[in-house]
Amino acid sequence: MKISALGEFPLIERVAQRLPPYRNDVRVGVGDDVAVLRLDDQRYQLATCDIQVEGAHFLRHSITPYQLGRKAAAINLSDIAAKGGMPQHFLVSLALPPDTEVSWVDALYDGLCEEAGQYGADIVGGNMAKTDGPIVVDVFLLGQVRQEEALLRCGARAGDLVLVTGWLGEAAGGMALLLQSDLAVGKEEAEQLLAAHLTPTPRVGEGRAIASKRLATAMIDLSDGLSSDIGHICDESHVGVRIWADRLPVSRATRRVAELTGRLDWALALQGGEDYELCFTAPPEAERELAAAVKEATGTEVTCVGEVLPEEGDRWVQVPDGGEIPLKREGWDHFRVEA
């Protein structure tokens, strides 16, 4: 069987099942975006990596190397943020065609440094290799979190609320603009959506604000889309979920793109990937305090978009007309999409 027929998550699941039992003290291992490793009695080491392949994740003519550097750093920072952690050390692996301009590499590193520096992290190593194929930028990030503040995917409980930071669907809106540049969207709105797609903002401060309150029960970052990523919390926490489509935070700019492309704005917000917002669960009585903490620390809004159900309650989207449809994983699958 080809991997394109199996799909990304079943392949990861298959790999995870072939691994021998862990020898070292591993709190969370293969299957999560971040490995959570016991460092000592107080701290977890967090380790994550994300690979960006030209042609699959980016096109050289639609993103500058500086933007690519920022984005490659940001998506790793977002993974550490989703555990409530502080990012610290980057390693950067590059596979580059021999005819790559040195100035391209310079600009890539300028973007990596800029983004890392904003969150107090350093680039401490990596390696470079030649390729005859597409450019590959593989970024590895280490961080730490106090054990009692770490947020995993497995703590959500029936009755919790589902909360998200910022806007959803903006990156998908930006992608739509890149694919169809003649959409009648105002200049300012277009810039906002393109920035969301090309240089997403990792929610490190937001993640720390949420984690340090010790009231949230689970957290994940939205890389593949809420409809897909909330499924990981459901899987790991053994719960169901109901997402309220009319509560999804959709910006005016995203709504405009949805109209112009004949899509439902809530579907764009639910299924669009690469927003890199945080999605977390918490008991209803903690909602206000958590939202206020995030707003005070970062200025970012928190929106309640759903509720956690018992596992047998299954996974639903309550659509704006009042009906319910099953929540399907319609996010990004790296092998199946376009494969």
Next chain:
Amino acid sequence: MKISALGEFPLIERVAQRLPPYRNDVRVGVGDDVAVLRLDDQRYQLATCDIQVEGAHFLRHSITPYQLGRKAAAINLSDIAAKGGMPQHFLVSLALPPDTEVSWVDALYDGLCEEAGQYGADIVGGNMAKTDGPIVVDVFLLGQVRQEEALLRCGARAGDLVLVTGWLGEAAGGMALLLQSDLAVGKEEAEQLLAAHLTPTPRVGEGRAIASKRLATAMIDLSDGLSSDIGHICDESHVGVRIWADRLPVSRATRRVAELTGRLDWALALQGGEDYELCFTAPPEAERELAAAVKEATGTEVTCVGEVLPEEGDRWVQVPDGGEIPLKREGWDHFRVEA
């Protein structure tokens, strides 16, 4: 300017110079194969990565996925070994064409697990992505070492001896056999050389034995070839070196390949890459104790192959006829070779 014109090490040097000062506690950063990061008062965190690109580092028809998995793990283990460290946690990034067989991925992971397991390390994460180009296997490895046992590249002093583990030139011999399979080499010798090239043995136990004696002054693993890698110790320690060509440990099998391919056996040992043996420096009075410790812990021989000179003494090879030639970096450059 293209990166192929600049070359790998000048490009890394250029990147290192563009980085801002480190914010966190970084003992060794960009420019080394391994980042050395202060974990607490006693320990360093070690972090390394190595990217393997199809067509540049391996050919799909000349290495099995199982062998490739073992090798990808081994070259990272070797980097941790070179600091005297204990390997702990692997992350594995893969870029795969959609038509890759699931069984190929299974076998790759079997190899990774086998090699990691032999040294007590776990595979705890990673990610997979689609590519339209060559397969990329990028492996990250974390390890730890007690601060007082860590061996860096910067501690060599004039008067120290240069010591190596095992045989040199075996992997280059194996590569020669792959390129020219009709060489008249016995079956056993051919197997020995091919194994050295396809599934090198990381010297983790040897590195620990050397480090725990606290007598060595600097260490590196031989990935690009002794002539190139010893240069890193000279650069970082501000010393010169004299390598005694007739003392380089060359196996009978390697000597046979050298004869058959019209090369000098010591040149093959000096310049051949991918041996993944350890090269370390130590005062003459420590040689016997270190060699005995390595032999006792692992069965591996240690050979003295040169001496450390003052920096102004420069870098030399004393060739078997008694003359001296300048030691040039004739190891592997990822961008220049074949570029």
